Amino acid sequence: MDQLELPKGLRRRIFASIRREEIRRARIYVVISLTTIVVSLCGVIFAGIYMVQGFYRSSFYSYFSLLFSDPDIAFSYWREFSLSLIETAPVVEIILSLVAIVSMLISIRVLVNNAKSELVPSFSH
Numbered sequence: 196m197d198q199l200e201l202p203k204g205l206r207r208r209i210f211a212s213i214r215r216e217e218i219r220r221a222r223i224y225v226v227i228s229l230t231t232i233v234v235s236l237c238g239v240i241f242a243g244i245y246m247v248q249g250f251y252r253s254s255f256y257s258y259f260s261l262l263f264s265d266p267d268i269a270f271s272y273w274r275e276f277s278l279s280l281i282e283t284a285p286v287v288e289i290i291l292s293l294v295a296i297v298s299m300l301i302s303i304r305v306l307v308n309n310a311k312s313e314l315v316p317s318f319s320h
Contacts, residue, residue, distance in 0.1 A: 221309040228306035235299035242292040249285030258283055 250256050258279050262269045269276045 224305055224309040228302045228309065231302040232299060232306065235295055235302055238295035239292070239299055242288070242295045246285060246288035246292045249288035253283045253285050255280065255283040255285065 250259075258276070261276070
């Protein structure tokens with residue numbers, strides 16, 4: 196079979212098309228990441244408020260303040276004291292706060308990676 200003659204600039208057009216697609220994908224990820232960051236930030240604020248309220252409702256704060264008001268008693272009964280702290284810790288509120296923080300950090304990571312890929316070309320010409 197005879198060798199076909201490739202059109203001039205085919206390589207350049209293919210790489211330019213790939214680059215345009217990468218930039219389009221990166222822009223979509225940046226928009227989605229920014230939206231997720233805003234929602235996660237609101238979630239962090241509300242979960243933080245909910246967690247602080249949970250600390251006060253569960254009397255965790257009372258036990259924890261004992262550590263600073265009378266540390267001798269807290270250290271002499273450290274096992275009972277630590278079990279009381281663990282028992283009164285608002286676990287659900289802490290988990291919700293951590294989920295909101297982790298989702299915000301992941302969104303920031305995706306945003307930075309895609310913003311960087313939009314500025315740095317993939318193929319050297």
